[in-house]
Amino acid sequence: MAKTNPGRFFEDYTVGEVIRHAVPRTVSGGERALYHALYPARHALYSSDEFARACGLPSAPLDDLAAFHVVFGKTVPDISLNALANLGYAEGRWLLPVYPGDTLRSESEVIGLKQNSNGKSGVVYVRTRGLNQRDECVMEYVRWVMVRKRDLEAPAPETVIPELNKVIPAEQLAVPAGLDFSNYDFTLAGEPHRWGDYEAGETIDHVDGVTIEEAEHMMATRLWQNTAKVHFDNTARPDGTRLIYGGHVISLARTLSFNGLGNAQMIVGLNGGAHANPCLSGMTVRAWSEVLDKADTNAPGVGAIRLRLVAAKGGAPFELKGEDGKYLPDVLLDLDYWALMPK
Amino acid sequence: MAKTNPGRFFEDYTVGEVIRHAVPRTVSGGERALYHALYPARHALYSSDEFARACGLPSAPLDDLAAFHVVFGKTVPDISLNALANLGYAEGRWLLPVYPGDTLRSESEVIGLKQNSNGKSGVVYVRTRGLNQRDECVMEYVRWVMVRKRDLEAPAPETVIPELNKVIPAEQLAVPAGLDFSNYDFTLAGEPHRWGDYEAGETIDHVDGVTIEEAEHMMATRLWQNTAKVHFDNTARPDGTRLIYGGHVISLARTLSFNGLGNAQMIVGLNGGAHANPCLSGMTVRAWSEVLDKADTNAPGVGAIRLRLVAAKGGAPFELKGEDGKYLPDVLLDLDYWALMPK
Amino acid sequence: MAKTNPGRFFEDYTVGEVIRHAVPRTVSGGERALYHALYPARHALYSSDEFARACGLPSAPLDDLAAFHVVFGKTVPDISLNALANLGYAEGRWLLPVYPGDTLRSESEVIGLKQNSNGKSGVVYVRTRGLNQRDECVMEYVRWVMVRKRDLEAPAPETVIPELNKVIPAEQLAVPAGLDFSNYDFTLAGEPHRWGDYEAGETIDHVDGVTIEEAEHMMATRLWQNTAKVHFDNTARPDGTRLIYGGHVISLARTLSFNGLGNAQMIVGLNGGAHANPCLSGMTVRAWSEVLDKADTNAPGVGAIRLRLVAAKGGAPFELKGEDGKYLPDVLLDLDYWALMPK
Structure with a gap:
């Protein structure tokens, strides 16, 4: 009997089933320090217990994206080990801050399935929830991935495509209990711009750049216990490159966005x-x-702002797609998120 | 008076002497997070305080090999700074889990000496003990190394070769107080295979691979305060390479073995x-x-399993030695250890 | 309105103004572990809570240079983002140890200004203070940098050059409350040499070398939230190299100096x-x-020692300057500091 995990294939998923993912994890100041070593993280609410207390929280939470990575990483062995592509995210909500000492685990419910017309693969939709040691949901999100079939003869499941909000309505965003930006210290936070200073349609070039090293993205990806081979093993891809975990790019882009969005404190x-x-x-x-x-x-004092965050490895800022409607070759990431900002 | 440490030479050791090694170290969640960033560590007992509590421990201990590395690193300046080769390990026993907040130091007793026939070096056998802040022994092991002589004219010591168990009898293994796998959660642990599912002679290919970067092994080796020059200084070896600390390979192999041995929780x-x-x-x-x-x-519910763990940089799995009885050139590590597993 | 930080230019500084720097930071065992992973740090007082307690402190402080880096990093966006050169340090004093759990922020007072004769730049002198969550000053130092002018037509300010001590008088050094080296354990500390064993004029070659990787210095520099582009972005300098943060070299040299100065415990x-x-x-x-x-x-039992610490990338030890009085090309760092040592 083979004891290693071959991952799930398309025909292994059933709509409605809930997969409890393995390896719960307790986070500490160690994860926080590493997050700040791996990314140029400077949002004050996540850097200083004192600043967080002045904003009504008990102490500085773990960075929201670090919590996301921990929750996400656990799903990889069950969801994306045999994935051909990570197709999309939707309806991600951060519901409770995660603090050092918390223990996180993840569950995913299969909410949609659609076999591809080629019969070789299909799309799996899951809603993943991150749970803490009190079984409270700290975050949830929907992800859909294209997964290979093991047995090309396996019958196609009934197609179920979930209806997903393109945008989370602002009234469904969870503002952490006690959060209060009334006495927000803009000087300590690093930028004077408040919620009222931003206008829909405004674009911001975050200016700074970071050149990525192999050791960095592998350390990050291991820290989140993401086990996808392509990130670690330079024999896993034909060209000998190691593909960087998409979440690494998300965290890089988000932390670079401090320069111009330093007060977009909490991702919700x-x-x-x-x-x-x-x-x-x-x-x-x-x-x-x-x-x-x-x-x-x-x-009190808290506004929400919806932002498009784009990471690129070249090209000019604010260029996203070509005339063909496809992303330009230098674009790495196009993310749409809500953050909380002092008014 | 030269103030730097030249290391000890073969003639500086006396059978029976106890060397107290320098630089005690307090470990925290920081060491744990770094261990999980440097290696693909996923054993649940070391990842989650909640999982550890469900198994009868007060919280998640520091990974056993991290404790080993801390204890080992302290011995380097006194034992292996002038070593020509690390020849072997024996009788290693983990006696008490190490928790964040614990402070470790090390002592080594010289238990054997044998000058080589060339008169230029000799073998030193030491039994090293790791002690915590309560002077409790958290682990011990025997190591023997080939050490150069400073003065080729120094007389050979009486040859003393310790009698060492080839295998630690199972009844001498220390099971941590309170450990109870009766209610072990195999889903959260990540694999369904229990002690009864494994048979002597069975082999498991752990499938996954990790490509190593210089920054990673140097960070790891520094974290354990191992000072051997060959790991850090690319001018220390004639070919300009930095030799990777053997313990780094041990931790890589052990953590890769999660895939197939995810329930081999504690190394004892x-x-x-x-x-x-x-x-x-x-x-x-x-x-x-x-x-x-x-x-x-x-x-309760705890079985012991003795495993051979082999790390290789190529070749086929399960190939170890050639017809000449020597390790194949792709084999990096051949380790023989006992672990605890739920029944 | 541009929302990103362009940094300050020479004409933006006024003598007497106090700049409160952004992004306070709470440190934990995570920062300590990372410091020990990034540098070969072995000074026992910073490695072991037990050792620190035996010396009269409540627990092991964060390494003094780590505290310095945290304080320094915060000043970069306001002081040296447009700096052409970091010209010097003076009057640096560590006033209180920093412990895990402390939150640090920084302030700088402009204490001097001198426009260069070319009219394109000028020298800015600041006295920076690091403050903890009780608004106690944990350290202070003077730094002067050459900063570009934005507007070459801006009038030159009145020249003010502060009078600075070339050497801090020993009686102005702050010895931490309770520090007592009477029962100092030289074996655990790693070296037998005490204050009385060192003589003015004595030189020590610290022997060991460390080859630096990009990932290491970037992780370190990010951890201190230092945002200078040249450290991270290989397109920021014409030759495509990333300039290593000077403080990284200071920490490397200081930790390498353990071999010969292992008892020079606290930098004051x-x-x-x-x-x-x-x-x-x-x-x-x-x-x-x-x-x-x-x-x-x-x-009790505590002496002060003033040391020159030189880092080099080649050449022979103890060579510093050429016949022209300029630093030899292999010299990276020339530092003059006071440390505390057991008598």
Whole structure:
């Protein structure tokens, strides 16, 4: 009996089933320090316990994307080990901050299946939930991936395509209990721009660039216990390159966006995202953002801002797609998210 | 008076002497996070405080090999700074889990000496003990190394070769107090295979590979405060390569073995080990295991399993030695250890 | 309105103004572990809570240079983003140890300005203070940098050059409350040499070398939230190299100096320092020290020692400057500091 995990294939999924993912993880100040070593993370709420307390939280949470990576990593052995492509994200919501000492695990519910017309693969939709040690849901998101079939003769399942919000309505965003930006210290936060200073349609070039090294993205990806071979094994891809985990690019772009969006403190919603082109070591990653929308919240001094975050390895800022409607070859990431900002 | 440490030479050791090694170290969640960033560590007992508690421990211990590396690293300045070769390990026993907040130091007793017939070097046998802040022994092991003589005219010491167990008898393995696998959650642990599912003689190809970077092995080796020059200084070896600390290969192989041995949770015995060939950055390391033996324990639901763990940088799995009885050139590590597994 | 930080230019500084720097940071065991992974740090007082307690401190502080880097990193966006050169340090004093859990922020007072004769740039002198969550000053230092003018027509400010001590008088050094080296354990510390064993004029070759990787210095520099582009972006300099943060070289040299100065435990004063030549990845860094002075303190068993610490990427130890009085091309760092040592 083979004891290693071959991963699931398309015909192994059933709509409605819930997969409990393995290897729960307790996070500590170690994960926080590593996040700050691997990415140029500077958002004050995640850097300083004192700053977080002044904003009504008990201490500085783990960076939202670090929590996402931990939750996401657990799903890889069950969802994307045999994936041909990561197709999309939707309806991502951060529901509770994660603090050092918390233990996270993940579950995914299969919410859609569609076999491809070639009969060799299909699309699997899952809604993944990250749960803490009190079984509270700290975040959830929908992801869909293209997965190979093991047995090309296996019958196609009934096609179920979930209806997903293109954008999370602002009133469904979860503002952490107690969050209060009334006495927000803009000087300590690093930028003077408040929610009212941003307008839909505005674009921001975040200027700074980071050249990526193999050791960095592998350390990051291992830290999240993501086991996809292509990130670690330079014999896994025909050209000998190691494909960088898409989440590494997300974190790079988000932390680079501090320069111009330093007050977009908490990520509370992920409306969608595409990994437009593969990212490899040696590339110098830059980022730009576009303000897509704004909304109010009930929390004191707290506004919500919807942002497009684009990472690119070259080209000019604010260029995204060609005349053919396809992403330009230098674009790595196109992400649509909601963040909370002081008013 | 020269103030730097030239290391000890063969004639500086006396059978029976106890060397107290320098630089005690307090470990924290930082060491744990780094271990998980540097290696694809996924054993649940070391990843989750909650999982550890469900198994009867107060919280997740530091990975057993991380504890080993901390204890080992301290011995380098006194034992192996002038070593020509690391010849073997025996009688390694993990006696107490190490938790964040614990402070470790090391002592080594010289238990054997044998000058080589060439008169230029000799073999030094030491039994090293790792002690915590309560002076409890958390682990011990025997290591023997070939050490140069400073003064070729120094007389040969009386030859003393310690009698060492080839294999630690199962009844001498220390099961941590309170350990109870009766309610072990195989889903959260990541694999369904229990102690009863493994048979002596069975071999497991762990499938996954990791390509090593210089930055990774140097960070790991520094973290364990191992000071051997060959790991850090590319001018220390004639070919300009940095030799990777053997323990780095051990941790890589062990963590890769999760895929197929995810329930071999705690390492409790090290019967022997050989670093078959040097490991260098750029190599892609794979691992396979062979079940050597099984034994029962008195702890509820806990069985012991004896495993051969082999790391290789190429070749086919399960190939170890050539017709000449020597390790094949692709083999990096051949380790023989005991682990605890749920029944 | 551009929202990104262009940095300050020479004409943006006024003598007497106090700049509160952004992004406070809470440190944990994670920062400590990373410091020990990035540098060969072995000073026992910073490695072991037990050792620190035996010396009268509540637990092991964060390494003094790690505290310096955190304080320094915050100043970069306001002081040196448009700097052409980092010209010098003076009057650096460590006033309180920093412990895991502490939150640090920084302020700088502009204490001097001098426009260069070319009218294109000028020298800015700042006194920077690191403050903890109780608004206690944990360290301070003076730095001066050459900063570009944005507007070459901007009038030159009145020249103010601060009077700075070339050497901090020993009686102005702050010995941490409670520090007591009366029962110092030289074996655990790793070296037998005490304060009385060192003489002014003595030189020590620290022997060991470390070859630097890009991933390492970038992780370090990000951890300190230093945002200078030249460290991260290989398109920022014409030759495609990433300039290594000078503080990385300081920490490398200091930790290498353990071999020969393992009992120079606490850094309490920074008299001056020069980054003699740029440091790049791939270089193998070595260090040597010269004892410049010694002084007594009032704390039991505690002496002060003034050291020159030199890092080089080649050449012979103890060579510093050529006949022209300029640093030799292999010299990377020339630092003058005070440390505390057991008597």
